[in-house]
Amino acid sequence: MLEIKNLFVEYPDKTSVVNDFSLTVKDGESVALVGANGAGKTSLIMALVGILPSKGEVIADEITLSKNTENDIRQKIGVVFQNPDDQLFMPTIYDDIAFGPRNMGLDEETVKRRVNDSLSRLNIAHLAEKTPLKMSGGEKRMAAIATVLAMRSPIMLMDEPTAYLDPRARRSLIRTVNSFPHTRLIATHDLLFAAETCDRTVLIKNGAVLADGKSENLLYDEKLMEDCGVEAIGVYDRGVKL
Amino acid sequence: MADMRAKMSELYSLEQLSSQKSSIHALHPLSKIIATLTYIICVVSLDGYSFSQLAPFVFYPVIVIALADIPYSMIWRRALVALPFCAFAGLSNVIFVRETAFYIGSLPVSFGAISFFTIIFRTLLCVSAVLILVAVTPFAQLTAQLRRMHVPQMLISVFEMTYRYIGTLVNEAYSMSTAYKLRAGDKKGVQMKDMGSFAGQLLLRSFDRAERVYAAMKCRGYAMRDALLKPLPLKKNDYIFTAAVCLSCVLFRAVDVQQMLTDVLGRMM
Known part of the structure; x- marks a missing residue:
């Protein structure tokens, strides 16, 4: 379970990016965090794992975020970054996926098992020895997700997971994400993706919750979505199965 | 710029070799670091004209590369990157130190030239040792x-x-x-x-x-790695490797093996 209570995030120049944000995501629940560019989605995600300093309370699987528990909470919450290039920095995909488990102090046999398990779960075993420099956007995205899967964190945060993906890779990502048992918070402004992967949607505007409800209700509410700064799923898209 | 990206991928390909399995890869990182440091100190501490004394130091990279099953070309090609820098550093010796050291046939060889080649040889040996360390750890x-x-x-x-x-x-x-x-x-x-x-x-x-x-x-978990990485115990092979490399390096540094062999052969003839 992920609980966020009255969270505030400020940049060093005192610009407020997250304002009194509260949210509870139940175990196994998949929640879309929808908002326009600059609404505070990425800042919120970074604050939840202690990368950005914040005020308020973040509790992940009964661990409360503090300076002393940052490392523990990062084992509970895995983050898939918006740009997979930021997440892939090792010479090979194998090493990249092994980076987290190795940092957890696991023995090499367990690391290998976890890496292979993550690779096969995402059907990218053939990428193991490849360098990220020579991979497509879709491959990099899958590899970035594999790096988080190998951490075996029960909670997964995804920041704009469909960025840089072509329609086919996007479709494959939807299938993959739907197969995860994780508690998920997915920041996106790809509403169709949100509709296909999350039952619940939270709209964020100026760093605060604007609305919270069922995806099928919120994502089609043109007035609300316009207020949020994004375009509602149009009549044309209504055929998409929720 | 595309060439630079290829070079980057090449640089990381050296690190990929470190996951191979060989007797050298299996050694404790401490023994490999100590061996490399001792090797470099012994090579660097030789004076600028001891070209012939450097010859036995070639054994270390040659033997370790063979045992670790690393392609020789991967190490030598990368070591050559240092060549222009050391050649530039040694060039002034060729120009300014012109005193003749010996003749090859009728061709005089100056102390400056000996120093020039010593600098190049020494640099290539040291760079190779570091590259080998990266490739096997x-x-x-x-x-x-x-x-x-x-x-x-x-x-x-x-x-x-x-x-x-x-x-x-x-x-x-x-x-x-x-x-x-x-x-x-x-x-x-x-x-x-x-x-x-x-x-x-x-x-x-x-x-x-x-x-x-x-x-x-x-x-x-980058920040928690220090606390969680458990040190591996040193094994018998680690001690043997470290002792063999360090003692050989000190021996090659203290004794001009090539001169000694020449003397012995001279006496026998």
Whole structure:
């Protein structure tokens, strides 16, 4: 379970990016965090794992975020970054996926098992020895997700997971994400993706919750979505199965 | 710039070798670091004209590369990158130290030339030793061992970040130069007048990128590694390897083996 209570995030120049944000995501629940560019989605995600300093309370699987528990909470919450290039920095995909488990102090046999398990779960075993420099956007995205899967964190945060993906890779990502048992918070402004992967949607505007409800209700509410700064799923898209 | 990306991929390919399995790969990182340091100290401490005394030091890279099953070309090709720098450093000796040391047939060989070749040979040996260390020791084990040896944390972090940062820097430079080229008409490369803003932007962008990469590293437990990485125990093979390399290096440093062999052969003849 992920609980966020009255969270505030400020940049060093005192610009407020997250304002009194509260949210509870139940175990196994998949929640879309929808908002326009600059609404505070990425800042919120970074604050939840202690990368950005914040005020308020973040509790992940009964661990409360503090300076002393940052490392523990990062084992509970895995983050898939918006740009997979930021997440892939090792010479090979194998090493990249092994980076987290190795940092957890696991023995090499367990690391290998976890890496292979993550690779096969995402059907990218053939990428193991490849360098990220020579991979497509879709491959990099899958590899970035594999790096988080190998951490075996029960909670997964995804920041704009469909960025840089072509329609086919996007479709494959939807299938993959739907197969995860994780508690998920997915920041996106790809509403169709949100509709296909999350039952619940939270709209964020100026760093605060604007609305919270069922995806099928919120994502089609043109007035609300316009207020949020994004375009509602149009009549044309209504055929998409929720 | 595309060539630079290929070079980056080549640089990382050396690190990929570190996951191979061989008797050298299996050694404790501490014994490999001590052996490499002793080797480098012995090679560097020889005087500038001891060209012949360097010859036995070739054994170390040759034997270790063979045992570790690393392609020789991978090490030598990379070691050659240092060649222009050391050649430039040794060039002044050729020009200024012209006193004749000996003759090859009727061709005089100056002390300057001996010093020049000694500098080149020495540099290639030392660079090879470091490259071999990287090729036979996983990067994480190497830095963890340096931490255990109480090398300042700041120095190791800079080392780690620089190593990872080179890739992001090259990627940023590649994207920027591509964008520049597409709008630069028939101009080749970045023009001098644009160089200032190009370099400045590159620096800012790569700082920003490095921040994000560092955040991704922290999200996957980079900060907790120190506390969790357990030191491996030293085994009999580690002691044997370290002792063999260190004693041989000290012997080759203290005794001119080649001169000794020449003397012995001379007496026998």
